[in-house]
Amino acid sequence: MAWSIADVARMSGVTSRTLRHYDEIGLLPPAWIGSNGHRHYEEGDLLRLQQILLMRELDLGLREIRAVLDSQVDRVAVLREHHQRLLAERDRLGTLARTVGRTIAELEEAEESDGMTKINRPENLFDGFEPWAEENAKVRERWPKAWEQSRQAVDAMTAEDTERWQREVTAQMIRIAEFMVAGTPVDAPAVQAEIDDHYRGVCRFWTPNAVAYKGLGQTYVEEPQMRANYDKVADGLAEYLRDAMVAYADARLT
Secondary structure (H helix, E strand, O other): EEEEHHHHHHOOOOOHHHHHHHHHHOOOOOOOEEEOOOOOEEEHHHHHHHHHHHHHHHHOOHHHHHHOOOOOHHHHHHHHHHHHHHHHHHHHHHHHHHHHHHHHHHHHHOOOOOOOOOOOOOOOOOOOOOOHHHHHHHHHHHHHHHHHHOOEEEEEOOOHHHHHHHHHHHHHHHHHHHHHHHHOOOOOHHHHHHHHHHHHOOOOOOEEEHHHHHHHEEEEEEEHHHHHHOOOOOOHHHHHHHHHHHHHHHHHHH
């Protein structure tokens, strides 16, 4: 029995775009391709996809997954490396929990009753967040190749790099929020200079074109967790940042 790529996408929740990418890199080729160019998968392929999804949940990269499935590396060595990642993730989550607790306490203490926009300045607002973690999740879905590139860049970062990134992002978001509160248009030169720095920061992990950069900005508004992260700095910052990114993309990336 065989299933079409649409059937597999429906059953697994993996998009057809991602399945085609897996085929292109040799990770999950279809059992056969029809005369109309449609891919078809058999039971063994579905089992291989299940293993791929499992290892993706364990945060293994596509190259690692292919190596494991093709038995080209020591599976114990791969698991040992993953164990170290899990330990690091445990420590990161502990830091993130402390960050959230500190932010809650600060927001409760500094809550204002006049309804005016307030710029929050916790010292380590983004402490414990992975660089572009939420953005990368969207990149992974929409642009798999770009996501793999960004994941490799994140893996190459040291603890010092991550801490420096956190400080830079916090400072930048506060500067952009100050422009927003002052009523500065998003296409103003000073705002666009900050967005240029933002774009260059994104390019450390992946390089979006105009459409992708606009789409990234839209995720800041549409994804609840991402919007909350930015609006912690100042209410409405996610939308202001998105609009500024659109203006930048139209002027600089088209």
